[in-house]
Amino acid sequence: MASKKYLLLAGAVGLLAASTSFAQVTPTGYDALDSTKVGRGRMVQQTNFLNHQSNFPAKPRDMWELGLSGGLHLIDGTVPAWPGFGGGISLRKALGHTFSVRAEYIGSIDKGQDYKLRPTVIANGNPWAKTAALNGGYIVPNYRSQNHQLSLDMIASLSNILFYRAEPKINWYVLAGYSIVSADVDVDALDANGNGYDYSGINFGAKRSDIRKQLNDLRDKKYEQNAPSQGNRIAIGRHNDNQLIRHALDVGTGIAFKISKRFNLGVEEKLTMPFDAYLDGYPGPGGSTKDFYSYTSLRLNFNLGNSSKRVQPLWWINPLEYAYSELSAPRHMKLPAPILPDADGDGVTDQFDREPNTPAGAPVDSHGVAKDTDGDGVPDYKDKQLITPTYCQPVDADGVGKCPDPECCKHITPACASLVLPSVSFKGTTTKVGKDQEAILASVASTLKANPSCNVLVTGHAGAKGKKGGVDLSSRRVDAVIDYLADKQGIDRGRFIKQNTPGDSGTVDLAPAN
Template identity: 45%
Template sequence: MNHSKTVLLALAICSFGSSRAQVSETHPYKAPHAIYGPASVTDSQYYAKKKQQQFRDFVNGQTDFPPKPRDMWEIGIKGGLFSVNGDVRSEMISPGFGAHIRKSLGHTLSLRLEYMYGIAKGQDWRPSAGYKFTGMANPWYYRYQRNSVLPGGSVWNPINFPKVYYNYKTTVQELSLQLIANLHNIRFYKPQTGATFYVLGGLGITTWDGRVNAMHEVRGDEESAAYDYSKITATTKKDVLKQLKDLQDDMYDTPIEADPSIRYSHLFAGSIAPSVTGGMGLALRLSPRFNIALEDRLIYNGSDLIDGQRWTDQGTLTPDKDFMNYLTLGINYNIGAKRKRVEPLYWLNPLNYAYGELRRVPEIVLPDSDGDGVTDQFDQEQTPAGCPVDTHGVSRDTDGDGVPDCKDKELITPTYCQPVDADGVGKCPCPDDCKVETPECAALLGALPSVSFKANSNTLSADAAASLAVVASKLRSNPNCKVVVVGYCAATKKQQQLSWDHVNKVITHLQEKEGISGDRFIFSSGQEGGDCNTVDIRAAAPGEDGPNTVAPPHPNLRKK
């Protein structure tokens, strides 16, 4: 079988490898925009009369889906190579051409009615004598009369008939209805595709008329006689084909044998049979009206005699049937008025509408009239500003005395001291167990991380900056706490200045990068008992205080 055209198509494809609008006050969240090229989804002229009710339901919010718009029809012409893959070598130069009309069923599927006319030719360059073993009364193609005289005066018989070189010329016409599945117009990252891959399959009718070039041309009183293929002495393909061209007259004088397996064979001066077809293609969009397509299609009608040969050299029927290959390049045009029809749907991205709707959904803002963080839908109270609330939007009342915490001057009033006055103060002195003690900063801040510097360096590493971010977070959560920043070593002037540099670096970073107020630090450098390259940070003890800035001890030795 000849598969060269299929390979050619694969190489060619690799080389190419390349809504709603605001129409009523009932839908204020919709905005006008186009979804089908120039067509707006709410423009009624793009929809057929039978789709108008669905259109009205869509724009009024009664259905989520717009109707399918009317789209253009495609017509096209094509030309290319037509061949038969069978028992005889096919010639690549055989022409074929056709025309079609196509209509989309949706964004993926479409129907196409196509007519094809092709002329297939074939010529074997290797000789064959298989007909001698068929048991037939005559070698049907390669002799004209039963008693033909062979070169040298001998009479034909199945034993001494010379070798032959099979050939044929078959004219084929086909009319088929095809279902095409588009594979590439649904795009996630661009609105319009420039190329689409597609596959197709369909049913049709084929007619064909085949002939064999078996006899010399009759001239005057000359008798018709089979070619004397004993004159072919070459052995290489190129030389054999050249000698055959010189010997044969290209008249194709003898009809091929009728295929007994084809029910409708030999009608209308030829054979006719139903067929199936399948193929694939690549279309390139040139404009809203034009595109070109490279396509390869196979056609099969069950016959093994399209190429005029069905016998092997052993005299048995070949198990494989012939099929036709149709490789074309075509140009297509979309017909229809732009004011009423969009491009064929297989060129339009169906995600355009969905993406457009998502982009136009406004930010959802839920009302919270009292600003307490609980939306009005769930808020059970209009809370005064600054009062903490529970999940229902109700002011907190920790001791249950009826005075919200934000107004309660005695946050925890024992039950036996209630009822309370307007300020939440009970009628009896508060015992010691109702007083709320404020925890010390050491407990609130916990253990704070240390900051390490490289030897003789005053540069904060990424890990050190991350540690200081933790310190800043804890200080922001406990606004009444101070911290002591401690640097070590003071044996030499250099150590004293480096210790000062380290402490100053930490405090400056927390102020400038983390936004912590400078009055929350106690500056402590040149201390003993620690590592010279480490700065410790601890919570200040109750009543502990000190300066937050200190002059450098030896400015001339400062580390930049």
């Protein structure tokens, strides 16, 4: 039985040693204990977290993402599309670790050429009238569309919350949002002389590629006419540049690969659905169909911001990493005392306690024996003179020697160095405590009330050497902070110690003074 107990103890010691060896490991993505990445507006929450008055750290400031894109753009409609090109620029900001919002501009040029004879279409005019007259009312549609698109999309990252890896290297996401599209759709319906195209020389029984080649040889490719359209056109100056303005719905998906903490490469497929049948200048056979844009792009993304003040965009940070690091090597977490058999409650388990009946509250050594700090034969819990010099011994039954009490040992001040107190910032030459400072100082007062034995060092800074009025301004700001804590929050003025040093004249620092 005893051997099992000693084996259990050896295992516990080994676990403690292992945890100590990893104590310096910190999260690679974001350290919740690092207040330099927290904005001023969230500093009260961060201070409460550091002082164990809140379970949640403040959200850090993160970088913006600037994106450049380019790739295949085409219109999926009735008229078969040729591969077109699109390019864009975007700006993206995280709302949290999963959701972000992105504003984007995309410009594109699309073309298409049919290979079938189709009935002419009359909608907001009939640009094909002359060609249809030559071919029994039939045409072979074509188009060129110049498009401008502004989008606002919500993006959801699906691969940054990881259970088995600290920092994601790949980010897969889906998106949905709204776009407004400006499209200039033109058709090549007349030849260079202004006449319609005669298809009598076209062999429509040939292969598609041969039919398209014959049509391309026939056309002059000027795209001189506005295509038929469903609804309004908005003139912007020239006849051939009349625009269709359409609202649209965006959906898409993409994947990004991290190159460094500043750059990543991505591939994205985005569909834009304006719910219009005339994006290619011709509605579907047998009735209207809804055309849409397809944009398959390669994206180069840059993270913008000062890395000393901001973390990476939050979709590149695993929010579980800090929690796992605390479980592995606690730096902030308060660990509960182990629950082991201890009959007298002195903190030494029964199997190692050499004095198993120590009175409750009596300080003991590592063997469970009541401490006798000064070695006078009277245990500390009975000793009314805890530290009796050897030249004052022997002592009486209360542990009191025959020499006067030394002045140095009358009071023992509890250590307050573990407290974390924030700084208070002032703007310009003001000395008045404003709303932002009141919130910070209210948190300080709460901490001081919970630690009544701790004094506070209030430090002002006179600013750069030779700056006019620096010392006076600094002193008035120090007084304003102390007045607020004393008058408004009820903290005893005797607990404050004032000083002035060189430094940032807009800041008053608070620190434990014991």
